[in-house]
């Protein structure tokens with residue numbers, strides 16, 4: 001079965017064709033990063049306008065690369081939540097038009113479920129149930145993947161997401177947006193023991209995250225150093241931030257896996273591209289004899305192959321939408 005996936009929830013316009021949820025036939029991503037960089041973050045209205053301009057061309061290319069036409073696909077899957085509302089609306093309306101014009105079913109996909117599906121594309125043997133950490137620019141969740149379409153969120157962030165923490169610390173250090181990857185690069189030649197950073201916990205919620213205290217402590221440290229005219233080594237600070245975020249994410253995920261009896265653990269979301277997070281979680285799983293799955297690097301960030309993959313499983317489970325499908329800016333995975 002061939003699914004055409006469409007993604008437009010943030011600053012990537014993407015379309016992809018995936019066979020049976022597991023095999024990428026084509027994947028096209030048009031990123032707007034260069035434009036948003038000027039403003040230090042994503043400007044929602046600009047994002048919507050660029051999606052509007054690019055979505056047809058990106059979809060045409062995904063079909064052409066796959067040497068297929070719309071008539072060959074079995075369903076059109078689209079990200080309808082969560083994300084920037086104007087950005088989501090472009091994708092939802094476009095997919096609705098495609099589905100209606102071609103008489104194909106329309107399949108709604110939750111963006112985080114899409115990130116989780118990146119591991120189905122990378123590891124063809126992976127099947128639920130398992131525990132997945134999803135860390136991105138907007139979310140940090142520990143999720144029980146009970147089946148391909150049933151999820152239970154057992155840990156979440158109370159303030160900033162892990163990717164947001166990377167990006168805000170990076171900005172304070174003078175790196176361009178999005179800063180996560182710059183911290184990752186700088187950390188390669190830094191000493192992570194040079195700075196002791198806090199590991200904020202959330203009282204009464206052992207699987208939940210809080211990253212704002214870590215961010216504030218980095219910003220304060222940089223301000224204090226600037227006032228005193230002291231130079232802070234960006235490589236060392238990057239290495240310290242990266243190892244602290246990696247430890248926090250890994251410790252909570254291991255705690256949850258042990259408490260709930262999961263021996264199969266996965267990592268997904270934009271932050272899954274981070275070398276420190278990949279190594280820390282992989283090592284912790286290996287130490288406990290857990291199976292560990294992470295997406296190949298090119299699938300970590302937003303793409304439409306993950307939407308087509310999850311779209312396949314949704315479609316098989318009978319999850320389709322009618323012409324009244326709307327975009328939703330905030331939606332828990334448990335309410336899909």
Ligand code: KG4
Nearest residue numbers: 136137138163178180184270271274301302
């Ligand atoms: O999943 P994603 O592409 O978009 C959202 O759904 O949010 O995630 C983007 C986030 C950004 O915060 C970005 O800085 C972060 O993922 N990220 C990284 C790395 N690559 C991307 N963070 C740390 N290290 C990286 N190598």
Ligand code: ZN
Nearest residue numbers: 136270301302
């Ligand atoms: Zn994402």
